[in-house]
Amino acid sequence: MASNKPAPEAPSPFATGNFGDSDRTWEEWNPTEESIRPVRGRHRVAKQRGLARSSTVLGVGVIAAVGAGGMATAQSKPPVSISLPDSLAASLPDAKSLPGVGSFLSDDEDKKPVATAPLTSAGITDAEAEQGTTDPGEALRARILQQAEQQQASADAEAKAAEEKAAAEKAAAEAKKQQDKAEAKAAAEKKKAEEAAKKKAEAERLAKLAASYALPTSSYSITSTYGQSGTMWSSGHHTGLDFAAQSGTPVKAVHSGTVKSAGYSGAYGYRTVLVLDDGTEIWYCHQSSMNVSAGQKVSTGDTIGRVGATGNVTGAHLHLEVRTPGGSAIDPMSWLRSKGLTV
Structure with a gap:
């Protein structure tokens, strides 16, 4: 008599943990509250001190500019061919048969790069785009160098202003010294003139008195x-x-x-x-x-x-x-x- 029982189902490899490669048993991962608890707290980064502001910013700007230049150079380099084992290469499908890819390839351009232009224009400002800049890395490098130059120019201007201020203060001090010296000389000359005038006035007074006074006798x-x-x-x-x-x-x-x-x-x-x-x-x-x-x-x-x-x-x-x-x-x-x- 025929049986109505369904045929036994083959065990699922996901249930047994056996994928045919080995006899390893895979345990079910059960995320818990402890494992997914987000990291809390504030992370503080100690500020570096002791460096001049302009020198620090300039150094960081130069380093960033060099890095950005490296990125731009890496984008402009031609693609490098990658060799695969014959056994693996033979089993890979043809790139032209892949959906959405075959239309970009042709027989004459199998060994040519698909595109040499950047894949994105993110980070490029309108002014840079008008100037013909299309490489984000190069644009970033140019902006960093420009900022570094501006900061260096600002530092040079501050140093020049400080030198001019010191020179002005020195000139003012020298002028005050000369003025004090001139005033002291004028005061001394004035005092000398006053003393001379006083002596002259006294002599005139005595002469006037002498005209009204006389010695009591003569030949004495x-x-x-x-x-x-x-x-x-x-x-x-x-x-x-x-x-x-x-x-x-x-x-x-x-x-x-x-x-x-x-x-x-x-x-x-x-x-x-x-x-x-x-x-x-x-x-x-x-x-x-x-x-x-x-x-x-x-x-x-x-x-x-x-x-x-x-x-x-x-x-x-x-x-x-x-x-x-x-x-x-x-x-x-x-x-x-x-x-x-x-x-």
Whole structure:
């Protein structure tokens, strides 16, 4: 009786893992969560430091340009023939019989490359296309070289600007130094001129004073000065200035003023006290005679008496004293010189 059972199916090589090549058993791959878990986390790349920006970019640009040039050169090289074993080559189908390929081949061009132009124009800009550039690698290389040249030009411009700035600062410093030197010289010359003008003005002032002041006598010699110490003076030091001259030599008013007193005064002998307009008193002592009286007005150079040897003296001379309005004695020689007189 015929059986209705279906014939047993041949075991599938994918189920048994036996493909006829060997007796190996293939295990089923079961992807798990662990095996397909995506890698998480941030990957940080340490920045390189210590290199000049322009030099680094230029170096990287040159390397990239050389690489791009290599790519362009590799695309332009002719195809290289590949040899296959005869057993394998005989079993391969004819290239012309392949769908979509046979139409590109002909009997006369079996050994010629299908195309020598690039398979794609990706990466070529419109401007480069207008210039006739059709090779992406060459275009990339040209752009990298252009960027490198621009960066180098920028670095050169910055270096030149820094040099110009340093030169300008140096020139400004030198100019300031010269200006300071000139100002110092001008200040010194100004100070010198001011000092000269001051001396000139003082000389003019003394000359003007000298015209209004006069020496108390003439044909004299200085025998004793103010402050000189000795036992001849009751105070222990000399309080005036002695003009030794012949007896009878005229005694003159040193400046205009009013006679305060005129008479005999002990050790001073005949003495005349003349009060000037500013209150200064001039004492004329040891006179042989007097030509004025108290209250009389006199002018510069008027004769008020004669040189003598009255009072406590050792010879004929004029003893001249100068006293302040308060009565203190001062050096007559310094006072006369302050009025422009040469003693």
